[in-house]
Amino acid sequence: xxxxxxxxxxxxxxxxxxxxxxxxxxxxxxxxxxxxxxxxxxxxxxxxxxxxxxxxxxxxxxxxxxxxxxxxxxxxxxxxxxxxxxxxxxxxxxxxxxxxxxxxxxxxxxxxxxxxxxxxxxxxxxxxxxxxxxxxxxxxxxxxxxxxxxxxxxxxxxxxxxxxxxxxxxxxxxxxxxxxxxxxxxxxx
Numbered sequence: 001x002x003x004x005x006x007x008x009x010x011x012x013x014x015x016x017x018x019x020x021x022x023x024x025x026x027x028x029x030x031x032x033x034x035x036x037x038x039x040x041x042x043x044x045x046x047x048x049x050x051x052x053x054x055x056x057x058x059x060x061x062x063x064x065x066x067x068x069x070x071x072x073x074x075x076x077x078x079x080x081x082x083x084x085x086x087x088x089x090x091x092x093x094x095x096x097x098x099x100x101x102x103x104x105x106x107x108x109x110x111x112x113x114x115x116x117x118x119x120x121x122x123x124x125x126x127x128x129x130x131x132x133x134x135x136x137x138x139x140x141x142x143x144x145x146x147x148x149x150x151x152x153x154x155x156x157x158x159x160x161x162x163x164x165x166x167x168x169x170x171x172x173x174x175x176x177x178x179x180x181x182x183x184x185x186x187x188x189x
Contacts, residue, residue, distance in 0.1 A: 035140045037080040037179050044184035050079070054156050055173040056109075058164035065163050068110070068125065071156045071174070079178040080145035081121075081154075083138040086111065086128055086174045090164060106132050109172050110159035116152045125157055138177065145179070 020026025039047065054071035056062075062069040088108040106129035113121040121141075122131050133139025148154065156174055164170040 032142045033140055035082050035142055035145050037082060037145045040181065046182040046184075048180045048182060050178050050180050052154075052176040052178060053174060054158075055171065056158045056160065057172075058160070058170040063160060063164075063170075065160055068157045068159045071158060073154045073156065073176060075148050075152050075154070075178075076150065077180045077182060078150045079148050079180040081141055081148055081176055081178050082145050083140045083177040084111075084113070084132050084174065085134055085138055085177065086132040086172065087134065088128075088162070088170065088172045090162065090168060090170045104129075106134070108160070108162040108170070110157070110161065111174070112157040114155040114157070115148070116154075121146055125159055127161075132174070148178070 052073045052075070054073050056069050056071065060069070086106055086109075088105045090108075107127060109128050110125040111122070111128040111132050112125040115121070131139060154176065158172055158174065160170060160172065162170055
């Protein structure tokens with residue numbers, strides 16, 4: 001074992017090859033989709049699915065075409081974000097310019113999510129259909145999901161790309177599908 005007093009900070013991050021384990025097989029294959037969150041082996045830990053949400057309506061004061069509006073979602077319990085779903089709607093007259101259909105409802109806005117610490121789930125805002133799913137086809141995070149600690153906040157950036165036709169408002173809803181982890185008690189003996 002090396003002497004811990006001789007450790008020093010790395011000047012550059014390790015390469016992918018350097019992150020492999022020791023031995024004959026430095027890497028193994030593991031499925032990425034569907035998302036497979038970690039479950040505790042402690043029988044006293046329970047789980048519950050909860051859907052957190054936020055949205056933007058064209059009647060909101062911060063709704064401006066091509067300008068990001070910020071929404072925050074507070075988490076009371078530790079959880080894993082499993083999927084992000086969204087939809088945009090504009091109840092205009094059928095066939096009018098701007099009518100959103102099931103096929104293109106996530107093309108009407110940009111989306112990004114950022115954690116309390118500044119860690120970005122999407123490194124930049126992108127057309128929602130590339131990172132947001134629907135109820136019929138959930139936008140899975142992949143791997144084991146995205147860890148969110150108790151008391152943390154997820155900052156959602158929503159940029160509308162569609163002007164609303166008065167008096168019919170545009171509505172953009174985002175749903176965060178989470179697996180909450182619940183301990184047996186919030187006190188100790």
